[in-house]
Amino acid sequence: MVSPWTIGIIGGSGLYAIDGLEDAQWIPIESPWGKPSDEILCGRIGEVRVRFLPRHGRGHPISPGELNMRANIDALKRTGCTDILAISAVGSLREQIEPGRFAVVEQFIDMTRGRPSSFYGSGFVTHVSMADPVCPRLSEMATKAISKAKGKVATGATYVAIEGPQFSTRAESHMFRDWGADVIGMTAMPEAKLAREAELPYALVGMVTDYDCWREGDAVDVAQVVAQMQQNSQLARDLVTNFVKALPKEREPSPIDNALDDAVITAPDKHDPALISRLDAVAARLLNPER
Numbered sequence: 001m002v003s004p005w006t007i008g009i010i011g012g013s014g015l016y017a018i019d020g021l022e023d024a025q026w027i028p029i030e031s032p033w034g035k036p037s038d039e040i041l042c043g044r045i046g047e048v049r050v051r052f053l054p055r056h057g058r059g060h061p062i063s064p065g066e067l068n069m070r071a072n073i074d075a076l077k078r079t080g081c082t083d084i085l086a087i088s089a090v091g092s093l094r095e096q097i098e099p100g101r102f103a104v105v106e107q108f109i110d111m112t113r114g115r116p117s118s119f120y121g122s123g124f125v126t127h128v129s130m131a132d133p134v135c136p137r138l139s140e141m142a143t144k145a146i147s148k149a150k151g152k153v154a155t156g157a158t159y160v161a162i163e164g165p166q167f168s169t170r171a172e173s174h175m176f177r178d179w180g181a182d183v184i185g186m187t188a189m190p191e192a193k194l195a196r197e198a199e200l201p202y203a204l205v206g207m208v209t210d211y212d213c214w215r216e217g218d219a220v221d222v223a224q225v226v227a228q229m230q231q232n233s234q235l236a237r238d239l240v241t242n243f244v245k246a247l248p249k250e251r252e253p254s255p256i257d258n259a260l261d262d263a264v265i266t267a268p269d270k271h272d273p274a275l276i277s278r279l280d281a282v283a284a285r286l287l288n289p290e291r
């Protein structure tokens with residue numbers, strides 16, 4: 001029996017492939033939002049359909065601020081994803097969240113600037129709730145999958161997204177700690193917002209690669225991140241396999257499946273047909289209820 005789950009995996013720095021995909025094929029997906037980061041690796045693990053997208057593209061050609069996150073989320077939705085598990089390299093802002101540990105993210109602080117952060121706008125004005133930005137069900141399953149892979153895990157983390165591509169200054173790093181952030185990265189925003197706008201439950205696992213620069217004498221560099229990523233990449237792959245294999249047979253509906261209910265404020269006679277046509281995948285449930 002085919003599973004009701006189709007899991008989108010967004011692989012971050014160092015995670016450019018996953019293990020154990022059957023019938024795997026890289027498929028180019030066209031999106032009205034432009035070019036996704038790469039083709040999507042489509043296959044299945046057991047009965048579960050899996051869609052894998054390397055966030056920065058294979059070989060990491062795309063910088064965080066230049067990622068076309070709208071195209072990425074739209075493309076995952078077009079391949080039938082019901083849910084997204086995203087994985088990111090992160091710096092730690094807490095002594096007890098040491099490099100090598102996985103941090104399951106619960107909240108975000110968005111310090112990115114000038115990135116297209118919504119599918120909606122004039123002609124279809126929409127305000128979704130981001131109070132609880134991740135799907136608790138996916139986060140819990142991810143936590144169990146990390147533990148099963150014998151990875152160390154911290155839950156309930158707050159992720160601050162910076163614009164990058166430069167790492168933070170020490171003053172910023174201290175400020176983010178004072179604000180309550182636990183981990184730092186450059187990519188999960190607006191990715192998580194866009195997933196919510198596309199009614200896709202989303203969870204984020206941070207792979208801690210460094211202590212950023214708030215500790216006396218510490219400063220992060222790419223070599224450090226890559227070395228730690230290499231040490232942990234098998235664990236990250238195991239976590240993905242464990243996560244998919246442990247999905248329940250049934251998929252109970254999630255409130256995030258209906259995130260657009262009560263979110264659209266523009267009157268139907270003021271809709272912009274050009275925008276509506278680009279929303280054919282992300283707002284399909286609302287716009288084509290008979291599908």
Ligand SMILES: CSC[C@H]1O[C@H](OP(=O)(O)O)[C@H](O)[C@@H]1O
Nearest residue numbers: 012013064088089185186187225
């Ligand atoms: C290679 S260090 C900085 C780079 O790593 C993280 O990417 P991702 O979240 O896709 O794993 C961070 O956000 C930066 O883009």
Ligand SMILES: Nc1ncnc2[nH]cnc12
Nearest residue numbers: 089090091184185186212
């Ligand atoms: N310290 C850091 N700051 C921003 N992004 C990161 N990705 C990995 N480590 C990071």
